[in-house]
Amino acid sequence: VQLVESGGGVVQAGESLRLSCAASGTSFTVNTMGWYRQAPGKQRELVATITRTGSTNYADSVRGRFTISKDNAKNTVYLQMNSLKPEDTGVYYCKFSWNFADYWGQGTQVTVSS
Numbered sequence: 001v002q003l004v005e006s007g008g009g010v011v012q013a014g015e016s017l018r019l020s021c022a023a024s025g026t027s028f029t030v031n032t033m034g035w036y037r038q039a040p041g042k043q044r045e046l047v048a049t050i051t052r053t054g055s056t057n058y059a060d061s062v063r064g065r066f067t068i069s070k071d072n073a074k075n076t077v078y079l080q081m082n083s084l085k086p087e088d089t090g091v092y093y094c095k096f097s098w099n100f101a102d103y104w105g106q107g108t109q110v111t112v113s114s
Contacts, residue, residue, distance in 0.1 A: 008108030021094030033077035
């Protein structure tokens with residue numbers, strides 16, 4: 001199984017970015033897809049998750065600004081990030097959870113300047 005992320009970059013506060021994470025190498029249905037982030041000197045934290053049935057969960061710090069979505073046919077999860085803030089800066093990781101294992105993406109850097 002391989003997860004490939006894309007969409008990170010450098011933006012100014014208030015701007016938007018869209019992250020994508022595509023899984024390949026398995027035909028099993030994923031249970032949960034999620035996005036996590038890690039800022040310098042801090043622990044990795046949950047940003048948002050979406051289940052196989054479409055139920056979503058967000059960190060309080062991003063609720064109302066970020067939207068997680070998925071395309072089952074493409075085995076891809078997205079994170080639309082609007083109204084970005086400098087405190088959103090960090091490496092963003094996707095995570096796919098199957099019955100047999102969890103897999104993480106390689107991470108993509110998001111930098112928000114003030």
